[in-house]
Amino acid sequence: MRTRSQSRNSNRQQQQVPPTFVEPFNLVEPIENQAPPVVTMDDTRTMAQLLEAPTVGYEDAIVVPEIIEDPHAHIRYFNKITSTMKFPNVPSTSVKLMLFPFSLEGAARIWLEKEPPRSILTWDDLVSKFINKFFPPSKTTNLRNEITRFQQRFDETFYEAWDRFNDLLRACPHHGFSELHQLDTFYNALNSNDQDSLNSAAGGNFLDKMPRDCLRIIESKSKVRNSRVAVNQRC
Numbered sequence: 001m002r003t004r005s006q007s008r009n010s011n012r013q014q015q016q017v018p019p020t021f022v023e024p025f026n027l028v029e030p031i032e033n034q035a036p037p038v039v040t041m042d043d044t045r046t047m048a049q050l051l052e053a054p055t056v057g058y059e060d061a062i063v064v065p066e067i068i069e070d071p072h073a074h075i076r077y078f079n080k081i082t083s084t085m086k087f088p089n090v091p092s093t094s095v096k097l098m099l100f101p102f103s104l105e106g107a108a109r110i111w112l113e114k115e116p117p118r119s120i121l122t123w124d125d126l127v128s129k130f131i132n133k134f135f136p137p138s139k140t141t142n143l144r145n146e147i148t149r150f151q152q153r154f155d156e157t158f159y160e161a162w163d164r165f166n167d168l169l170r171a172c173p174h175h176g177f178s179e180l181h182q183l184d185t186f187y188n189a190l191n192s193n194d195q196d197s198l199n200s201a202a203g204g205n206f207l208d209k210m211p212r213d214c215l216r217i218i219e220s221k222s223k224v225r226n227s228r229v230a231v232n233q234r235c
Contacts, residue, residue, distance in 0.1 A: 071134040072173055075127060078103050093123040100126060108134065143172035147182075150189045158194045162186070162222040183214045197221065 082096050097120075104112055111133055120126045147168050152161040165186050169175060177185070187195065187206060198206040201217045209217070 070171065071131050072171070074103070075130070096123050097126065140172060140174065143168060144175055144177075147172070147175055147177065148185065150185060152190050152194065158190070158197070159222045159224070161190065161194075162218060165189070179211050179215070183211055183218070186218070187214075 078096070078100065082092065082099060085095055085099075086092075087095060101109070101112055108130075115129070120129065147165075150165055150168065152158075156164070169177075169182065184207070187198065190198070195206070198217060198221065201221060202209050202213070206214060206217070
């Protein structure tokens with residue numbers, strides 16, 4: 001038999017309302033067009049921490065090139081990073097050998113992991129194997145052909161043509177073309193108006209100048225980005 005006291009206690013328990021819990025306020029992802037969320041008193045962050053600007057959710061300004069797309073760019077980027085690291089009595093090439101595996105991912109990391117033990121002894125060995133793996137001879141041949149057959153486009157300014165020509169050279173740093181060959185290729189790829197402009201800047205035939213003078217003239221002219229010649233004046 002239940003007593004009156006037990007019955008009253010049972011009724012009180014049935015009438016009790018479960019407590020409501022408020023989720024902690026997430027400052028990193030604010031919700032627009034809603035009432036400001038409530039910060040609970042059990043939040044252990046300080047006022048200063050709660051009012052700090054968010055530090056996540058932003059895209060990085062520096063885009064690291066895909067390794068398989070351009071292994072030369074990867075090496076250049078890696079060299080820039082490691083050039084800032086100096087350790088007493090440790091050669092820079094040793095630092096590069098130790099850190100290079102951490103710069104790889106995907107297919108490049110798998111490739112390195114499959115290399116035979118103690119098969120890479122120097123930084124030059126590593127660079128050579130890396131480039132040959134992800135920059136096959138066929139790609140070199142294609143880029144060399146692009147450089148040799150380079151032509152200024154119909155609607156392309158002098159600056160744009162020079163910039164694109166240099167992009168091809170950078171994409172294949174082992175192209176093997178001398179500076180003389182590069183300058184001759186670029187000059188002959190230009191339209192007649194831009195060739196005349198170079199000849200005028202040279203005070204005669206542009207190709208009669210020494211290579212270093214030709215390069216200086218080209219670089220000087222390329223700095224004038226607004227030197228677009230009207231399309232109807234091009235030949």
